[in-house]
Amino acid sequence: KAGVTQTPRYLIKTRGQQVTLSCSPISGHRSVSWYQQTPGQGLQFLFEYFSETQRNKGNFPGRFSGRQFSNSRSEMNVSTLELGDSALYLCASSLWTGGGGYTFGSGTRLTVV
Amino acid sequence: DQQVKQNSPSLSVQEGRISILNCDYTNSMFDYFLWYKKYPAEGPTFLISISSIKDKNEDGRFTVFLNKSAKHLSLHIVPSQPGDSAVYFCAAMGNTGTASKLTFGTGTRLQVTL
Numbered sequence: 001k002a003g004v005t006q007t008p009r010y011l012i013k014t015r016g017q018q019v020t021l022s023c024s025p026i027s028g029h030r031s032v033s034w035y036q037q038t039p040g041q042g043l044q045f046l047f048e049y050f051s052e053t054q055r056n057k058g059n060f061p062g063r064f065s066g067r068q069f070s071n072s073r074s075e076m077n078v079s080t081l082e083l084g085d086s087a088l089y090l091c092a093s094s095l096w097t098g099g100g101g102y103t104f105g106s107g108t109r110l111t112v113v
Numbered sequence: 114d115q116q117v118k119q120n121s122p123s124l125s126v127q128e129g130r131i132s133i134l135n136c137d138y139t140n141s142m143f144d145y146f147l148w149y150k151k152y153p154a155e156g157p158t159f160l161i162s163i164s165s166i167k168d169k170n171e172d173g174r175f176t177v178f179l180n181k182s183a184k185h186l187s188l189h190i191v192p193s194q195p196g197d198s199a200v201y202f203c204a205a206m207g208n209t210g211t212a213s214k215l216t217f218g219t220g221t222r223l224q225v226t227l
Contacts, residue, residue, distance in 0.1 A: 042202065042219035056214050090156050104156030
């Protein structure tokens with residue numbers, strides 16, 4: 001079966017712009033989580049959606065937001081981009097929330113210039 | 114506040130030898146631990162996990178040990194192979210009211226040399 005698909009793979013944006021990243025989970029998976037990976041910081045949890053509801057949120061400013069659609073696909077949005085937002089954004093899906101069986105996508109590499 | 118720590122940013126091991134990757138955590142509410150492997154330009158891939166009710170879990174060449182009193186876990190890879198060269202992340206989750214998230218360490222880059 002198809003894995004977790006993230007689009008686009010690479011993105012270059014200018015400071016102050018906004019960006020939307022997309023994640024299509026594995027078929028049947030209802031939970032989608034987002035993580036930010038930066039050098040030296042590891043993977044930092046952004047938020048998790050389950051059945052179109054945000055279940056948990058990490059310690060990121062309100063410029064970071066997300067949503068989940070009825071088909072479990074998820075998008076995350078970052079507004080007013082800053083240079084420090086340059087990172088690899090990873091999406092992970094699982095059947096249920098809190099189950100630990102997370103499968104990650106290959107990520108979207110965002111560069112803010 | 115780094116609740117999951119991997120204090121060795123890199124490790125080099127000869128092919129055929131044992132690789133031991135270490136991870137420490139501070140939050141006593143964590144009760145489930147996972148190891149992920151990550152190649153460049155790919156997402157992390159799940160390797161092995163362990164529940165806090167166990168102290169060892171084995172899967173082929175990979176064994177994870179958990180010492181709850183020391184809040185320490187380790188991943189053993191025996192024998193190490195060149196294809197094991199990657200970044201390894203330790204992750205934890207638990208009944209902290211935020212059970213739906215993984216808390217990751219900063220990773221250890223393993224290089225297996227010929």
